[in-house]
Amino acid sequence: xxxxxxxxxxxTERRYLESIEVTSAVARRxxxxxxxxFVAVVGVGDLLFARLGTPVxxxxxxxxxxxxxxxxxxxxxxxxxxVVVPHELLHGVFMARYGGDPxxxxxxxxxxxxxxxxxxxxxxxxxxxxxxxxxxxxFVLTGGGFALxxxxxxxxxxxxxxxxxxxxxxxxxxxxxxxxxxxxxxxxEPPEGYDGDVAVYGFPDTDRDExxxxxxxxxxxxxxxxxxxxxxxxxxxxxxxxxxxxxxGTVVLEVPLFDGPLFRHExxxxxxxxxxxVDFPALFTLSAVGGLGWLLASRGLRSGS
Numbered sequence: 127x128x129x130x131x132x133x134x135x136x137x138t139e140r141r142y143l144e145s146i147e148v149t150s151a152v153a154r155r156x157x158x159x160x161x162x163x164f165v166a167v168v169g170v171g172d173l174l175f176a177r178l179g180t181p182v183x184x185x186x187x188x189x190x191x192x193x194x195x196x197x198x199x200x201x202x203x204x205x206x207x208x209v210v211v212p213h214e215l216l217h218g219v220f221m222a223r224y225g226g227d228p229x230x231x232x233x234x235x236x237x238x239x240x241x242x243x244x245x246x247x248x249x250x251x252x253x254x255x256x257x258x259x260x261x262x263x264x265f266v267l268t269g270g271g272f273a274l275x276x277x278x279x280x281x282x283x284x285x286x287x288x289x290x291x292x293x294x295x296x297x298x299x300x301x302x303x304x305x306x307x308x309x310x311x312x313x314x315e316p317p318e319g320y321d322g323d324v325a326v327y328g329f330p331d332t333d334r335d336e337x338x339x340x341x342x343x344x345x346x347x348x349x350x351x352x353x354x355x356x357x358x359x360x361x362x363x364x365x366x367x368x369x370x371x372x373x374x375g376t377v378v379l380e381v382p383l384f385d386g387p388l389f390r391h392e393x394x395x396x397x398x399x400x401x402x403x404v405d406f407p408a409l410f411t412l413s414a415v416g417g418l419g420w421l422l423a424s425r426g427l428r429s430g431s
Contacts, residue, residue: 140311140312140327140328140329141327141329141330142316142317142320142325142326142327143307143311143325143327143328143332143334144303144325144326145316145320145321145325146300146303146304146322146323146326147321147322147323148296148300148323152299155349156295156296156299158349158352158353158356159295159348159349159352160292160293160295160296161292161352161355161356161359162351162352162353162355162356162413163288163291163292163294163295164288164289164292165288165355165359165409166355166410167268167284167287167288167291167292168284168285168288169404169409169410170406171272171275171281171287172281172284172406173406174272174276175275175281175284178276180279180281206289206293208286209267209286209290209293210293211242212263212267213242213263213290213293213294214230214242214243214244214263215230215244216262216263216266216267217260217262218230218244219262220255220258220259220262221244221245221246221249221259223259224249224251224252224255224259225249225251226246226249226251227246227247227249228244228245229244229245229246229247230242230243230244231243231245241296243323245315245323246315247315248314248315249314249315250313250314251312251313251314252309252311252312252313253305253307253308253309253310253311253313254309255313256304256313256324257301257305260297260300260301260304261294261297261298261301263290263293263294263297264290264291264294264297264298267286267287267290268287268288268290268291268294269287270287271283271284271286271287271290272284272287275287300323300324304326306334306336307328307332307334307335308328308332308333310328310332311326311327311328311332312326312327312328313325313327343421343425346420346421346424347417347420347421348417349417349420350416350417350418350419350420350421350424351413351414351416351417351420352413352417353416353417353420354413354415354416354417354420355409355410355413355416357416358388358409358412358413362389365389365391366391369391378390378391384405384408384411384412386405386408387403387405388404388405388408388412389409390404
C-alpha cells in the first residue's frame with residue numbers, strides 16, 4: 127500500500143482509508159445543484175441590488191426567435207468556459223503554495239460532461255491545506271465578484287460570480303467528504319489501482335464523522351429544493367422559446383400560493399426582444415416547499431420499504 131509519510135513530522139506510516147470520486151450518480155445530482163446554484167446566486171444578487179436601488183430586473187433579451195435564444199445560451203456557456211480558467215488556476219496556485227506541482231486538463235466527470243481539473247501527482251497535503259485549495263475559487267471569485275459588483279455598481283458582474291458558484295458545487299461536495307476526517311489525516315492521489323479524484327490516508331484508528339439523521343434530512347431537502355428550482359427554471363426557459371416561436375406575446379406564470387406572477391415574459395413589439403421578470407422570493411419559496419415535499423416523500427418511501 128502507498129506510504130504517506132513524506133513531508134510529515136510524524137513518521138508513522140498512514141494507510142489508505144478512502145477514495146473520493148465523483149461517480150455518475152453523484153455527477154447527476156451535482157449537475158442539478160449547479161444549475162440551481164447559478165440561479166440562486168443571480169437571484170440573491172438581484173435582491174441585493176434592488177435594496178441598493180439598482181435592480182437587475184427586468185432583463186431585456188434582444189432575441190426574436192428560438193434560435194436567437196439558443197445562441198444566447200451558447201454565449202452563457204462561453205462565459206462558463208471563460209470562468210473555468212481562473213477557477214482552475216486558483217486551485218493550482220494554492221496547490222503550489224503547499225508544495226505541489228499542479229497540472230491542468232479536461233476530463234469527463236461522472237461520464238456526463240466535460241470538466242476542467244487541476245491536480246498534482248506525488249504531492250501530500252494536510253486536510254486543511256486541501257480544503258483551502260479546494261474552496262479557494264469559490265471564496266475568491268464568487269465572493270470577489272459580488273464585492274466588485276457592489277463597489278462598481280455593475281449588477282451584471284454577479285453573472286460570472288454565479289457561474290463560478292455553479293462550477294464550485296463539485297468542490298463543495300469533495301470538501302464536505304474530506305471535512306468528515308480529523309485534521310491529522312493526509313490527502314493525496316489514490317494509490318495505484320484505485321479510482322478517485324483524491325484519497326484520504328490516516329492511521330488505523332482514524333474515525334470519520336458519519337452524517338446523522340438531521341444531516342441526511344437536510345441533504346435530502348437541499349437536493350429536493352435544487353431539483354424544484356431547476357425544473358421551474360427549465361419551465362420558464364421553455365415558455366420563452368415557445369412564446370418566441372409562435373409570437374404569442376405576454377406569458378405570465380402564476381402560482382396560487384403567491385400574490386402576483388412568479389414569472390413574466392413580454393414581447394412588446396417586433397424586433398424589440400423579450401423582457402423577462404422573475405419574482406425571486408416567490409421562486410425560492412416554491413423551491414423550498416418542493417424540497418420539503420421531496421423530503422417527506424423520501425421518508426415515506428423508506429418507512430414503507
